[in-house]
Amino acid sequence: MTLIKDTEVDGRRVDVRIAGGLVAEIGPRLSRQAGEEVLDAAGGALLPGLTDHHLHLHALAAAATSVRCGPPTVRDVTQLATALNTARGDEHGWVRGTGYVETVAGELNTAALDGLHAQRPVRVQHRGGALWVVNTRAADALGLGRADHPGVERDATGAPTGRIWRADGWLRGRLPSASPPDLTDAGQALLGLGVTAVTDATPDLDTTALHALASATRTGALPQRLHLLGVPLDIPAPPGVTSGPYKIVIADSGLPDLDDLTTRVRTAHAVGRGVAAHCLTREALVLLLAALDDAGAHPDDRIEHAALVPQELVPELARRRLRVVTQPGFLADRGDEYLRHVPATDHPDLYRARSLLNAGIPLALSSDAPYGPLDPWAVIAAAVHRRTPDTQVAGPAERLAPADALNAYLAPPDNPGGPPRRVQQARAADLVLLAEPLATVLAAPSADTVRIAWIAGKPANPA
Numbered sequence: 298m299t300l301i302k303d304t305e306v307d308g309r310r311v312d313v314r315i316a317g318g319l320v321a322e323i324g325p326r327l328s329r330q331a332g333e334e335v336l337d338a339a340g341g342a343l344l345p346g347l348t349d350h351h352l353h354l355h356a357l358a359a360a361a362t363s364v365r366c367g368p369p370t371v372r373d374v375t376q377l378a379t380a381l382n383t384a385r386g387d388e389h390g391w392v393r394g395t396g397y398v399e400t401v402a403g404e405l406n407t408a409a410l411d412g413l414h415a416q417r418p419v420r421v422q423h424r425g426g427a428l429w430v431v432n433t434r435a436a437d438a439l440g441l442g443r444a445d446h447p448g449v450e451r452d453a454t455g456a457p458t459g460r461i462w463r464a465d466g467w468l469r470g471r472l473p474s475a476s477p478p479d480l481t482d483a484g485q486a487l488l489g490l491g492v493t494a495v496t497d498a499t500p501d502l503d504t505t506a507l508h509a510l511a512s513a514t515r516t517g518a519l520p521q522r523l524h525l526l527g528v529p530l531d532i533p534a535p536p537g538v539t540s541g542p543y544k545i546v547i548a549d550s551g552l553p554d555l556d557d558l559t560t561r562v563r564t565a566h567a568v569g570r571g572v573a574a575h576c577l578t579r580e581a582l583v584l585l586l587a588a589l590d591d592a593g594a595h596p597d598d599r600i601e602h603a604a605l606v607p608q609e610l611v612p613e614l615a616r617r618r619l620r621v622v623t624q625p626g627f628l629a630d631r632g633d634e635y636l637r638h639v640p641a642t643d644h645p646d647l648y649r650a651r652s653l654l655n656a657g658i659p660l661a662l663s664s665d666a667p668y669g670p671l672d673p674w675a676v677i678a679a680a681v682h683r684r685t686p687d688t689q690v691a692g693p694a695e696r697l698a699p700a701d702a703l704n705a706y707l708a709p710p711d712n713p714g715g716p717p718r719r720v721q722q723a724r725a726a727d728l729v730l731l732a733e734p735l736a737t738v739l740a741a742p743s744a745d746t747v748r749i750a751w752i753a754g755k756p757a758n759p760a
């Protein structure tokens with residue numbers, strides 16, 4: 298049992314007792330009970346633990362042991378060559394790179410990677426997560442010349458370029474056997490940020506990945522409550538985790554046929570699951586809306602990213618009662634590139650937030666880690682200020698009030714954009730204690746203010 302003294306809850310200074318995994322009592326000047334640990338909050342705010350509504354756990358863990366191939370670590374071709382040549386390979390000798398962007402060395406293909414590092418098999422992931430590029434040694438090991446996967450890009454002669462689009466499952470089946478990465482460090486990093494629940498948005502999870510994720514929650518390697526979008530439609534979620542809407546990627550690199558997309562949506566609805574549709578472009582969004590018109594709606598249908606939403610489509614999202622899970626952290630991370638490469642007439646449509654809330658669209662924030670910044674407080678700041686790395690403001694009309702940005706992290710995993718959870722008696726003690734009152738924290742959101750988190754009443758990191 299824990300007694301938290303002098304904490305701020307919904308603007309009031311109170312004491313809070315945690316017992317039996319629940320918030321057992323809230324009130325002024327509660328008396329310590331026998332054997333109870335006492336924690337002086339000194340006026341710091343007590344909140345429900347935050348939920349990251351869209352990330353990729355195994356990719357996040359793998360990124361921690363991969364060589365960085367993009368800014369800020371690597372900024373030019375010389376630095377990229379050095380990074381690959383000095384990288385530590387895995388137990389099979391493969392080099393795994395992440396975070397690449399074309400400003401470093403242009404458009405990568407097999408020949409370009411061979412020129413940087415040809416001695417070992419190399420695979421480099423683009424920062425957006427949809428593209429892998431391999432050198433000749435890796436291409437030969439993967440049998441790329443014989444591959445029939447639609448994501449294997451080929452030149453005019455039919456030869457593979459070494460660029461492989463949206464084929465993570467296919468790649469995993471051809472890479473040397475390896476266990477899924479350990480999630481302990483990822484779980485601890487999330488706890489240090491005050492995150493007590495996560496939604497893994499990786500599509501089409503295979504049996505190995507599903508059991509590894511469930512095992513991580515069972516053993517405590519991943520202490521967060523776990524919600525999955527990638528559980529196949531024909532099997533239940535493993536014990537200890539929950540299943541959300543079915544993830545469908547509407548890839549901007551190759552839009553699906555409308556009839557095929559409609560069938561996938563209808564199939565998910567038929568087994569009682571909504572869809573979580575990855576939509577980065579205007580075209581993907583229009584295609585999704587057309588499919589939903591044909592297939593019908595489900596209350597759990599949601600849009601992932603919504604990176605570009607034309608104003609005229611905002612009422613259409615509201616009419617269909619769609620939720621949006623978006624990542625304004627990308628504006629702080631790479632907003633200058635968006636402003637350079639996206640037509641100026643589309644700048645107001647980038648990562649909308651305020652206009653969605655004003656239209657009554659449920660809105661949740663998330664990281665998309667490792668492809669976007671993991672820190673929820675940095676994402677909250679990005680939603681409030683919308684400043685790019687060069688301090689330009691991307692879409693000032695889409696700024697959120699600090700409290701609205703925080704609330705977009707406080708809904709439960711199964712109701713993103715729903716009413717924010719509150720610290721209430723008899724509710725699960727999934728909590729985060731901040732070092733300052735809430736108004737002070739929201740004036741300058743920072744992970745440095747996170748003091749301690751609890752999951753089901755268990756303290757997850759030391760005060």
